[in-house]
Amino acid sequence: MENIELETNALEYSFGQKQAVDKVSVHVKKAGIYVLAGKSGSGKTTFLELLANQRTPSGGEILIDGKKQKEGSHKPIGYLSENPSFEADRTLRQNLKLKESLTPGAKGTSEEVMALLKLENYADRKVRTLSTGVKKMAALAMALIGWPQLVLLDDPCSFLGFGEKRELTDILRKLAEEKGITFIVSCRRIDPVVEAADQLGFLVNGRLVREMTREEFDKESLTDARIRVNSADAAKKVLQRFSVSEEDGGWLSVASGSLDVSALNEALMGSGVEVLEIRRGRMSRDELFEALMEGGRYA
Numbered sequence: 313m314e315n316i317e318l319e320t321n322a323l324e325y326s327f328g329q330k331q332a333v334d335k336v337s338v339h340v341k342k343a344g345i346y347v348l349a350g351k352s353g354s355g356k357t358t359f360l361e362l363l364a365n366q367r368t369p370s371g372g373e374i375l376i377d378g379k380k381q382k383e384g385s386h387k388p389i390g391y392l393s394e395n396p397s398f399e400a401d402r403t404l405r406q407n408l409k410l411k412e413s414l415t416p417g418a419k420g421t422s423e424e425v426m427a428l429l430k431l432e433n434y435a436d437r438k439v440r441t442l443s444t445g446v447k448k449m450a451a452l453a454m455a456l457i458g459w460p461q462l463v464l465l466d467d468p469c470s471f472l473g474f475g476e477k478r479e480l481t482d483i484l485r486k487l488a489e490e491k492g493i494t495f496i497v498s499c500r501r502i503d504p505v506v507e508a509a510d511q512l513g514f515l516v517n518g519r520l521v522r523e524m525t526r527e528e529f530d531k532e533s534l535t536d537a538r539i540r541v542n543s544a545d546a547a548k549k550v551l552q553r554f555s556v557s558e559e560d561g562g563w564l565s566v567a568s569g570s571l572d573v574s575a576l577n578e579a580l581m582g583s584g585v586e587v588l589e590i591r592r593g594r595m596s597r598d599e600l601f602e603a604l605m606e607g608g609r610y611a
Contacts, residue, residue, distance in 0.1 A: 317342040317377060317462055317494040318363070324371035325358055332358040334518035335372065342461075343492040344510035345484055349499055351605055355518040356498040357394060360464045363496070364391040376462060388415065390463035394470070396451035400440040404431060404450050407439060411457045418458030425453045429483065445476045452480070456487075462494050469503040481505045502601045516607040531555065533600045537566050537573050542586040550583045551576075 318340040325333040332355045340346045350356045361367045363374060365381070374381040376389075398407050408422035415421075426432055429449050434442060442450060448468060455463050465484075469477045481504040487493045488510075497505050506512070513523045524532075540562050541547045547564055548556050555567040566576060573592055580587050 315341050318496070319375050320363075320372060321375070322372040323359070323362060323369055323374065325362055325367060325369055332518050333362065333369075336515070336518070336520045337372075338513050338520060338523060340494060340496060341511060342494055343488050344494060345488055345505065345508055346494070346496045346511045346513065347499060347506055347509040348496055348513050348515060349506070349601065349605055350515035351500060353517075354515040354605075356515055357466055358518075359515070360391070360466050360496065360498060364389055364464055366391075388458060388460045390455035390457070390460040392451045392455040392463070392465045392468055394466040396447070396454065398439040398447075398450070398454075401438055403436050403438055404442070404453075405435040407450070408453055408457060411454050415458040421457050421459060422453075425456045428456075428487075429453050444471045445473065448472060448476070448480070452483075459491055459493070461492065462496075465495060465497045467498050467500060469499060469505060474504070477504045481508045484508065500605075502598050506601065512604075514604040514607075516605070521607050522604055529600070530597075531567055532565075533597045537576055538563050538591045539566065539576070539580070540564070540588040540590075541580065542588065546583070546585050547580060550580055550585060 316339055318338070320336055320338050322335040322337055323333055324331070324335055334355075336355075336359060338346070338348075348356055348359065358367065362369050399410070402410075405422070405426070408426065412418045412420075412422045426435055429452060431446070431449060431453060434446055434450070439447065439450065448471070452465070452468065455465065468480060472480065484495050484497070484505065485508045488495060497509075499505060509526050511523070511525055512529055514521050538559070539547070541564065544558060544562070544564060551566055557565045557567075559565055573590060577587055577590055
């Protein structure tokens with residue numbers, strides 16, 4: 313597909329009898345932020361390791377820019393693991409220069425990356441002396457050497473303060489917009505990076521239970537009600553000025569951001585539509601995010 317940077321088709325990986333990644337198919341658009349959300353043990357890290365060529369899939373395929381990864385024709389990938397490693401007794405600059413020397417076409421990018429991430433003041437300090445927050449930024453710098461067009465970040469917001477998370481998110485947004493970099497970012501909570509996401513995918517026990525755009529996520533958190541009626545077509549005509557979508561089990565989801573549930577019921581009954589069941593659907597964005605990570609909210 314034209315605007316897709318990365319896609320997977322029924323990707324699988326298992327540890328013995330445990331299926332860590334279970335037929336996962338994602339579609340990640342170019343030059344944006346894709347948030348891969350899930351609780352600990354959901355398979356996020358294993359999935360990113362498969363994308364980063366650190367594990368070999370037991371099934372399925374990975375395509376980057378339309379080309380199968382196993383063919384070796386894909387673009388370089390930047391990868392920040394959950395526990396990034398450095399040469400701890402070397403300075404930050406030495407670590408970045410080493411990565412630069414091992415990355416084709418990356419000459420000079422270590423200094424660019426340090427400037428962008430405001431790491432110049434730490435450049436000549438040994439990595440082991442850096443704070444957790446600075447180490448996270450240093451690890452991001454390592455992943456950005458050579459400006460790869462696809463960068464994988466495994467839970468980069470962990471152990472960061474809110475201000476640091478916001479700063480990191482702003483940098484990712486800037487790089488996506490100005491350099492066309494595509495980011496896949498895993499997380500376990502509704503961190504600021506979720507606010508900047510273009511797409512979201514939710515993993516539960518190794519399976520992708522939902523994949524949605526940011527607009528779809530925002531719309532779903534504004535759902536006013538879920539109803540079951542005797543005639544979905546008749547109900548849609550009554551509610552045609554609102555956003556109505558059908559769900560499994562005969563439910564209709566109605567979204568407007570302001571509709572009163574009692575008024576909804578009255579309008580339907582007044583038009584001869586029998587309301588069999590009605591539930592309030594409104595959720596905060598935080599509640600929706602948590603519900604999706606649990607595999608709920610019609611996932």
